[in-house]
Amino acid sequence: MEDYHVAEYRNLENSLQLGPGGSTAVTAIVIDGKDLWIANVGDSRAVVCELGAANQLTVDHEPHVERKRIENKGGFVTTLPGDVPRVNGQLAVARAFGDQSLKAHLSSEPDMRHVPIDATMDFVILASDGLWKVMKNQEAIDLVKTIKDPQAAAKRLTTEALARNSKDDISCIVIRFG
Template structure:
């Protein structure tokens, strides 16, 4: 079924408690755009409104992701449809908070080259986690590892039919940006890094993406 474009992008500036806040995100939907669209409209507000965001950002972000997934499963997607997410919050151009579920990716680019600050949540990497939750990983029918033979990632928002075997818990990374060390940040869905149905095939490496944008 052709669902059309299912990706949503955030590029936003806010002023909160005297701080300069920059918000960036990629939401890559699958089996429909509803989940990605909902994340686009609500996820950052959910994170920033956590009462302990400023003193415990990692815990606040993880809790916000969980609360958002619960809302999606109850009111938006039900048992069908989902989305990956990679979000970045830059505070005063000094502190960067990156979180992700799924196979969208964030890399830091600077004079020392590239640094990937997210983890691709792929079934071949987290097979034991899936199996511990009662699921399985299969490469049939298209020779790409998939959870229960259906989903090519182990973490995502939505996907209610698979929720017992996958999770929406993000990996969270907090980086202190030293002066003149980072030129730019790349956030991109798997469409930049991998090729469609053959998701094990690389399209562009982190270094190649860095070189292309830098030039």
């Protein structure tokens, strides 16, 4: 984990010309078809289909949940009427890459999880919040559970998110098991 922090710091230092933006992320690795490792930062999410039911494998890193850590780093969490909690009134996630103006108050440390793959698991969806803001976990599972081609399933999810007027970036990968 120490190497991760060093690399992330160097990347941030070397990318000052990229501007003030940031990102969340989710990634996965399947080892020998038996083990699934998931890592996420922010509100990019992994959801697995188990016997037709959605099971969220990651935790969304929300400011109100990590308020104490944010405040200990000198930041604050605000919630305006009709809005979600935000770090320093700006960012709706407590963990992210980049976001240089808020970096002192954020964490970029990922949550990691190991899940043994078993016969009850059909596929996993990895997607950014551009999908999850307009679609519930079970809706996403139901939309693509009959689509066998993972690339076609991911395209179907992103197309549906756009049809639902998602205003955020939409990244999506579907991994089928077995």
